[in-house]
Amino acid sequence: NHDQFLELLLRHQTDIKAFIGSILWDRHAREDVFQEVALILWRRFDEFDASKSFGAWARGIAANKVLHEIRQGKRQPSSFDPQAVESILNAFERIAKNSDERKDALLLCLERLPENSRKILAMKYEQSLRADEIGRQLQQGANAVHQTLSRLRTKLAECVQGRLATAGGET
Numbered sequence: 001n002h003d004q005f006l007e008l009l010l011r012h013q014t015d016i017k018a019f020i021g022s023i024l025w026d027r028h029a030r031e032d033v034f035q036e037v038a039l040i041l042w043r044r045f046d047e048f049d050a051s052k053s054f055g056a057w058a059r060g061i062a063a064n065k066v067l068h069e070i071r072q073g074k075r076q077p078s079s080f081d082p083q084a085v086e087s088i089l090n091a092f093e094r095i096a097k098n099s100d101e102r103k104d105a106l107l108l109c110l111e112r113l114p115e116n117s118r119k120i121l122a123m124k125y126e127q128s129l130r131a132d133e134i135g136r137q138l139q140q141g142a143n144a145v146h147q148t149l150s151r152l153r154t155k156l157a158e159c160v161q162g163r164l165a166t167a168g169g170e171t
Contacts, residue, residue: 005045008054011039019059019092023066023085033069037062038158053100056093063089066089109159117152 002100016037021030040061041048067085110118123129123137131145138145 001045005042009041009058010166012055012058013038014105015055015092016058020066022088022092024069029069037065046161049170059089059092065123093143101167102150102160103120104160105163105167107159108158113152113155117148120145120148121152 007106012032017030017034020033020037024030024033037058041058044061048054070085113121120134121140123134124131129137130142131149132142134140135142135145135167140148
């Protein structure tokens with residue numbers, strides 16, 4: 001439970017901080033509120049429904065904390081009223097949802113590629129190898145590797161766009 005919480009918090013801390021920072025402009029206030037939110041998340045982690053988004057849950061708690069701080073007049077500057085904070089929270093949720101949908105589509109498209117293509121992509125993006133290093137391992141020239149990577153990126157982009165368009169058409 002402790003490890004799961006830490007993993008989720010670390011994965012989502014940038015988004016939580018960005019949400020808080022979109023409302024509270026003072027760096028120290030942002031850090032203080034983030035630390036308070038992290039403590040609340042830890043204390044209430046047993047209430048978290050693992051079938052839902054940790055990021056959305058955390059941002060909801062952060063929104064409540066920020067609103068409380070604004071109402072108490074503790075955090076300045078912030079000229080946002082509660083409806084504006086709610087709008088910002090909704091915008092973050094839409095972005096997160098779109099990001100998750102795009103990631104899921106990319107994973108499905110990657111699975112459909114031939115193993116050799118996935119291997120080349122892994123060499124480039126997981127192992128961070130340069131084209132000439134990949135070429136040496138595959139006994140190809142660097143230009144051929146560049147062309148292959150370009151074709152694969154185009155193919156993946158088209159596949160992702162198609163999957164997103166299809167998913168959007170179903171809703």
